Amino acid sequence: MSDRPRSAFRGAHWLGATGPRDVPRDLPDDEHGPFARIIAGPLRTEERLAPDFEARLMTAVRRDASGEGARMTKPTGARVSTGARTVGVLAWWRRPRTLRVSPLGGLAVAAGFAGIVCLGTLQSARRHADAARGVVAASSSGASALAVIPATPPETVHVVRFVLVEPRARRVALVGDFNGWAPDTTPLAASGPGGVWTVSIPLRPGRHEYAFIVDGQRWVADPYAPGIRDDYATESSVIAVRGSAGRRT
């Protein structure tokens, strides 16, 4: 622990000056001053980021300068954001990504169901592999292409399959207005190697908001779906299941 003495330079550095300020530092001015100094001491330990922080950032900067990054901020049909915030390109590709296939018809289109599921899974895995190689593949080719699904008849049950690629997750749950945002009612199942998690659920036609909970704590909005922020600025995703056309948007 490095309990550094109070330093005029610290604040000056925050504000970009190159030397000590010539103004006096104000001292803690309430009855909590001594208490605050005691508990702040351990918190002054210096912290370091990962050694590759700068390399990753500068890669993103160079990509941005070349125009790729600018495009990445406004991808067609995809979002470069998470439930937390818009992130840099490299931060983004390390994020889990989600592909959804919906809606699926009932048993009458069972063959199509299997094919579509297979397509979704394979697409997810390929995109993840691309991302791991640093190939930023955010485009409409993923989720949008998968949305081209044979129309289902009206009144059929729309089964929406959610696929999340998150290799490091120990468990994943789907939450949304359709399950009361309960984190323990709709778990995703690990589907083969590579951290592909899936769950298929019936959804009524209409607009639904959802997100994923990874390891019981981490909130992940769908980077490929329209987002919405609630009153507390938490971002969730939106899926619209059309009853007649049988497509999700």
Added chain:
Amino acid sequence: METPSDPELVAAVLAGDDAAFGDLVRRYRDTYTRFAVRMLGSHADADDVLQSAFLRAYRALGACREPARFGAWLSQIVVNECRTFATRRGRRDRRFVNDADVVDEALALVSAAPFTSPADAGALREEIQHALLRLVPEQREAFVLKHVEELSYEEMAEITGVGVSALKMRVKRACERLRELLEGVHHV
């Protein structure tokens, strides 16, 4: 060789020298790392937030009207990024974490192993950090800037855009809450 000033580096970046931005990153990265880790409680989250903040700064560098005060400008971006992330995550925590249970758990750990030696410093820091994360983000931000980063209220006001009186109140409330969480356990 004389170290280039912030305005010189900013001008170089705007002229297309991306490497100059690397110099700015190295100049300020460590300054903000501790703040981000304290605000977010996680190196991984701090990494992501700072990546986002620096990239945002790069993209908006042309809007930095006073390159001589690049640090102040960048500080505002970093604080805003951390604030946004902490606020959003706070909402999620409220959805899925029972605060009372977490605090009780932390206090039980502390009570079971009082921190009396330097070897306990890491654990002590973690417990204080844990309590810090129980604060609402605006109080946490004010406390960290004031007592961890040791900024003056005037500096804090410039960075956060919040008035001095409000900042003092936030720091006071933060201390009161931290005292509730920690007093009687560490006898501070």
